[in-house]
Amino acid sequence: MATTKAEPKPATASTKAVNKTYEGLTREDLLRAYRLMYLSRRIDDREILLKRQQRVFFQISGAGHEAMLVAAGLLLKPGYDWFFPYYRDRALCLALGMTAEEMLLGAVGAAADPNSGGRQMPSHWGHKGLNIVTGSSPTGSQILHAVGCAEAGRLFNAHPDSAAKAEGDYREFKDVVFHGDEVSYVSCGDGTTSQGEFWEALSSASNNKLPVLFVVEDNGYAISTPVEVNTPGGNISKVVSGFPNFHFEECDGTEVLESYRAFKRAIDYIRAGKGPAFVHGHVIRPYSHSLSDDEKLYRPEAERKDEANRDPITKFYKWLVAESLATDKELKDLQTDVDTEVQDSSDRAVEAPIPALDSYSQHLYSSTLDPASAAFETRPQFPVHVEGETAVAPAKTMADLINACLKDEMKRDPRIVIFGEDVADCSREEYLKQKQVKGKGGVFKLTSGLQMEYGADRVFNSPLAEANIVGRATGMAVRGLKPVVEIQFFDYIWPAMHQLRNELPVVRWRSNGAFSSPAVIRVAIGGYLTGGAIYHSQCGESIFTHTPGMRVIFPSNALDANGLLRTAIRCDDPVLFLEHKRLYRETFGRSPYPGPDYMVPFGKAKIVKAGHDITVVTYGAVVPRALQAAQKIERENGVSVELIDLRTLNPYDFEAIAESIHKTNRVIVAHEDTLSWGYGAEIAARIADELFDELDAPVKRVAAKDTFVAYQPALEDVILPQSDDLFAAMLEMSKY
Structure with a gap:
């Protein structure tokens, strides 16, 4: 009896030989990448629908950026690396582990929103467990934070004891987890590259060979302003190419594999300890800047149609099919699964409770450590020197006792770092070691001797850039250091206003208590100088007392300066510590040294x-x-x-x-x-x-x-x- 051979079943993508890998990515990796990209776009679409239904109150999308962001997310490590994303980075955050429901909870302003508990606009990402640091709206102000975070990781790696809780530290501080090859990721749009803080961050990362991954997502527009108006020559890669110690990549950010290759080379360079990297991806913006914007007013139809042909999701879908990695049916089934997930997540989000109406005052300041409490009230322990039969405690100036406090606290807490303009004894350490110079230690000598005692990795000069000082300090404090930084003159504090108003004092509140940034900003202030004139005599403390979340201290004498500065350092809130220049060495208010644990509580006249x-x-x-x-x-x-x-x-x-x-x-x-x-x-x-x-x-x-x-x-x-x-x-x- 004759037999016939059975007809083979039609081959599907999943039954074909798919042992081939793409840049080390398996079929499963690539399908996951597509799912994340499609999920990101569908969340955007759902938020737009909810906005039109008045269930969402603002919407800004990451559409068109998905391919390069998912590529980055496949290579970076959530909860290991640190992330300072901007509002287009939805796809990255999904790749790191955020869920559709978490994002939609943020969109509706729900109490359970992990980004901010309903305090911040949607797409301002923050997730404690994933090391996604709370973000704000000012463009580029987070870039310096990433630099400071990278510096903190390097210090922890070099000095593991600085990650441990210091004995006697009143701050509720959990031991810092650090890794020798962690990356600090920070991203921005092409428009943000015009901001001064962008350039300050590149400069510091370059000088210090810091493990920062700078990502520019160039969609060609800063709202309605085209890239050639923002950037000389219209290409930021060409402009930044002269920075030393960097690895540079420029790629088509609508292509998954090209983006993956670029990010892999960049991240490998950083993890090898060679320095920072810069990835410039050319992406698209198929939707308007936000739902508050109408791009038809400034972009012609032909331009928008041409851009639609580069849509990364459509392109990747076609590529997966062409490479026999998936069939149309498999991808349609995947899309249906994602649509169901988004619908279910949306249904739950719109029904989620909103924050309690009396919760607005929570997390302005530390809820566990009150610097006005009795824990910060100690008695001075004056040293006694005997002259003849008389006990004498020698009086010291305010400058002396501020310096003494800094020395005491640096000894007590290895997490403390001090930097600012001219605060080091000498940046060229060989001059100190060879005793060619005595060392400066600040224009008023208040940090004199600190570098010589504690080393140049804990006491160092900053660039002449006030935003750089405060921005880096903010990132360090988020990461677990205790920066005590100096603004040389109050008159020059204004370049740091973004950081001092919109960042440092807001970190705890806008993250709903998930993050904090307890940095101390010391500032020389005031007149009565006989010749100080306009730019060395300013006061203006009311501007900062008007800023919620910021403690503002202004002592009048040496003993109070010592005790209040110690409280400022040991408390868990951002502190602006104002030191009157005229009082630094006045006869009035001198005092003996009160001992290494003398503190004055805040709010006690x-x-x-x-x-x-x-x-x-x-x-x-x-x-x-x-x-x-x-x-x-x-x-x-x-x-x-x-x-x-x-x-x-x-x-x-x-x-x-x-x-x-x-x-x-x-x-x-x-x-x-x-x-x-x-x-x-x-x-x-x-x-x-x-x-x-x-x-x-x-x-x-x-x-x-x-x-x-x-x-x-x-x-x-x-x-x-x-x-x-x-x-x-x-x-x-x-x-x-």
Whole structure:
């Protein structure tokens, strides 16, 4: 009996020989890449639908960027590497492990949103477990954070003990996990490459050979501005190519394998310890910048159609079929599975509870460590030197005791790093080792000797760039270091305003407590310098007390400076520590060294002089001037003044003010900054609001004239509040 051979079944992609690999990627890897790309696009589409239904309140997509971002995600390690993405990086975050539901919870502003708990716009990524650091909206302000994070990882690798909790450290600090070859990923669009902080970050990463992966996702537009308007020559790769120590890649970011090759070479270079890498991918933007934008107003139909032909999802679909890695049916089934996942995730997200309405105040500051608590109140332990039969504790200046505090704390806590402009003893260490120079240690000598004692990896000079200082400190603090950095003059703090307003104090709140950045920013401030003029005499503390999340400290004497700085370093909040230049070496307020554990709690004012007729509330360099006036009016006119030194401006001790006014029924608020819109206006307003019935006279303010500080000493004396001005105000109030 004859037999016939059975007809073979039609071959499918899954039954064909697919042992062939592509750049080391298997069929399963490539199908996963397609699924992630398609998932990213469908989440975008779902958010757009929800926005039109008014269930989402803002939408910005990652459409067109999916191929290069998934390629990066296949190579990088979630929870191992560190990520500072920007709002187009949906596909990367999915590849790292975020879910569709987590993203849609962010879109609807749900309480369970892992990015921010409903506090931040959608697509501002953050995920603690994956090391995706909370992001913000200002373009490029996160790039310096990635540099600081990379520096922290390098220090932990070089000094493993710095990752351990230091003995006596009051911060709730969990042991840092570090890896010798970790990468700090940071991305931005082509428009962001115009930002100064982008260039500052490249410069520091290049100089220090840091393991930072810079990614530019170039879709040709910064909202409506084309790339050639932003970038000289229209190509950022050509512009940055001169930076030393970098590995550079430029690729078609709509091609998965080409992007994968570029990222692999870049990441291998970084993990080998050779330095930073720069990947520039040319992608597309098939949707408008956001749903608040209409690209038809500035992009012609022909351009948009031409771009649609480069859509990475369509191209990759066709390639998978052409390579027999998947059939149409298999990919359609995959798409159906993704569509179901997105639909189910969306259904759950729109029903998820929103944050409690009273939760807005949570995570402004540390919930576990209160710098106003008794834990930060210790008694000084003055050293005693015997001269003859008399015990003498030698008095030190404010500069001396700030320096002593920094030395004490660096010894106690190996996580502390100090940097800023000119703070090192000498950047060329061979000069110190050969004793060719004595060392500088800051323009005011407050960091003198620290580099020589603790090494150049913990005390070093920064570039002359204030945003660089604060931005890197923010990234270091997120990563687990305790940076104590210096802005040389308050007058030059303004280039760092993005970092000081939109980043450092916001990290904890916008991440809903997932991340924190407890850096200390020391700043020399104030006038009374006899020749300081406009740009070395500024105050402006009210700008920063107006910033939620930032502690603002302003001591008037050596002992308080020492104790408050130690509290600032040991607390778990960002601190702006203002040091008045005129007080650094004044005779007024000198003190013996109080010991290595002396602390002053925040929000506790000091009664400098008790009195019962008039209350004077002030701080900083006005304290000794107010004291001189108070002593004079008591001596000459019999008027008893109670002088309150606030010491800390956020928080401040309103209870002490109220208690004093209850006794005196008259109050003067004095400060060095300009009268109008100054810090004293808030205190005066609160006194009028809450203590009006206690007053026997209107609240009076004494402050600087509403102008700049002049160079000519006679003009400076007229502009800034003097002891005679305070005396006149006290005399006038005593007669009311």
